[in-house]
Amino acid sequence: MDNLNLSPELEQLERELAERAREEPAAALRARVIGNVQSELRQQRRQAGWAFAVAAAAAALVWINLSLTASRATDYRLAPGDQSAAVDSLASQIGELLPEVSRREAVRQAVLLESGSKLAWCPRPDTAPGVLRPFNRLDHNLP
Amino acid sequence: MSPRGADPLLAGLAAGREEAFAALYDRYAGRMLRAALGWLGRREDAEDAVQEVFTGLVRSRRKLAGVNDLAAYLFTALRRAAGRIAERRSREPAASEAARQAIQPADRPPGGPRAERLDRALRALSPEQREVIALKIDGGLTFGQIAEVTGVSPNTAASRYRYALEKLRASLPAGEVGAGKPSAKVPHVAED
Numbered sequence: 001m002d003n004l005n006l007s008p009e010l011e012q013l014e015r016e017l018a019e020r021a022r023e024e025p026a027a028a029l030r031a032r033v034i035g036n037v038q039s040e041l042r043q044q045r046r047q048a049g050w051a052f053a054v055a056a057a058a059a060a061l062v063w064i065n066l067s068l069t070a071s072r073a074t075d076y077r078l079a080p081g082d083q084s085a086a087v088d089s090l091a092s093q094i095g096e097l098l099p100e101v102s103r104r105e106a107v108r109q110a111v112l113l114e115s116g117s118k119l120a121w122c123p124r125p126d127t128a129p130g131v132l133r134p135f136n137r138l139d140h141n142l143p
Numbered sequence: 144m145s146p147r148g149a150d151p152l153l154a155g156l157a158a159g160r161e162e163a164f165a166a167l168y169d170r171y172a173g174r175m176l177r178a179a180l181g182w183l184g185r186r187e188d189a190e191d192a193v194q195e196v197f198t199g200l201v202r203s204r205r206k207l208a209g210v211n212d213l214a215a216y217l218f219t220a221l222r223r224a225a226g227r228i229a230e231r232r233s234r235e236p237a238a239s240e241a242a243r244q245a246i247q248p249a250d251r252p253p254g255g256p257r258a259e260r261l262d263r264a265l266r267a268l269s270p271e272q273r274e275v276i277a278l279k280i281d282g283g284l285t286f287g288q289i290a291e292v293t294g295v296s297p298n299t300a301a302s303r304y305r306y307a308l309e310k311l312r313a314s315l316p317a318g319e320v321g322a323g324k325p326s327a328k329v330p331h332v333a334e335d
Contacts, residue, residue, distance in 0.1 A: 002285050004301060010308045017280045017311075020258050023180055025172045029190050033172070033197045037164045040201040044159065 087114050150213060156200065157208035164197065171214070174282045175221050181265070181277025182225040188232065195224040215291040218282055222274075222292055264314040272307035279304055 006014065090110035094101060101109075152170075155163025172193060179189035199220055200207070210216045265273060271293075278289045289300040 013308055013312055023177050025176050033194050034165055037201050041159050
């Protein structure tokens with residue numbers, strides 16, 4: 001394709017064009033171009049770092065927002081009538097013993113007491129192997 | 144033409160390695176500058192065109208890994224940069240253009256009167272013919288690459304080149320063409 005079968009005269013003209021004084025890039029142009037390339041690459045690296053930081057912050061914000069939303073949507077209050085008969089009975093006893101305690105607080109304490117009674121036995125750290133102590137019993141000798 | 148993705152230089156450019164861009168400059172800057180001079184006529188503008196190409200390369204470096212012909216890609220970018228610079232120059236007010244002329248007249252080719260006549264004859268060519276001469280002689284591109292750069296067929300590029308040479312011959316004083324010492328054929332730059 002590149003062999004055009006030019007006449008000798010045109011071939012000579014082609015050689016003259018190729019051999020006419022050649023402009024070579026000045027050293028200053030190389031310094032300018034390479035310097036500009038380095039600057040652009042540095043800027044790209046900085047932008048990549050910022051992009052990562054922004055993405056991480058955005059992800060953290062979304063996570064925090066979801067957590068807050070979930071916690072706000074959760075009602076930790078005791079719903080009336082949800083308690084078992086045992087809790088109701090306990091709450092009534094607490095109310096009789098401590099009339100100044102509100103019904104709500106009495107129910108709460110009854111729930112805690114009832115829950116504590118359901119906890120599993122667990123050994124004390126300094127107890128001989130095989131000896132278990134009930135978790136809900138007050139033990140004044142606990143370290 | 145290098146197989147797709149086989150040139151390690153392309154991989155280095157895409158990865159943003161400074162030494163790859165430096166190697167690219169060393170390999171192509173001379174040819175690019177000469178081709179841009181052929182289009183723009185002024186060294187300052189030609190240097191700006193080369194700089195614009197490298198700036199654009201860095202900004203779009205991730206696309207370079209898929210480039211099939213790096214030389215054609217570079218000279219396509221150079222052609223566009225030269226077009227932008229020429230357009231900016233054409234919008235300059237006449238007064239500032241005159242001031243530029245006073246500070247930096249159009250670069251005169253060294254080499255004496257004969258070289259000046261050759262240069263004048265080149266400037267008298269049509270833009271398309273001058274462009275194909277610049278890409279072939281100064282840029283060292285093949286007609287296939289010239290076709291890719293200019294958007295014409297390789298046959299059209301070859302025809303333009305032949306017509307350009309014939310027109311140059313016709314415009315030079317009779318007997319001047321071929322008066323120099325015969326030398327080896329113009330070496331075609333090896334395919335990249």
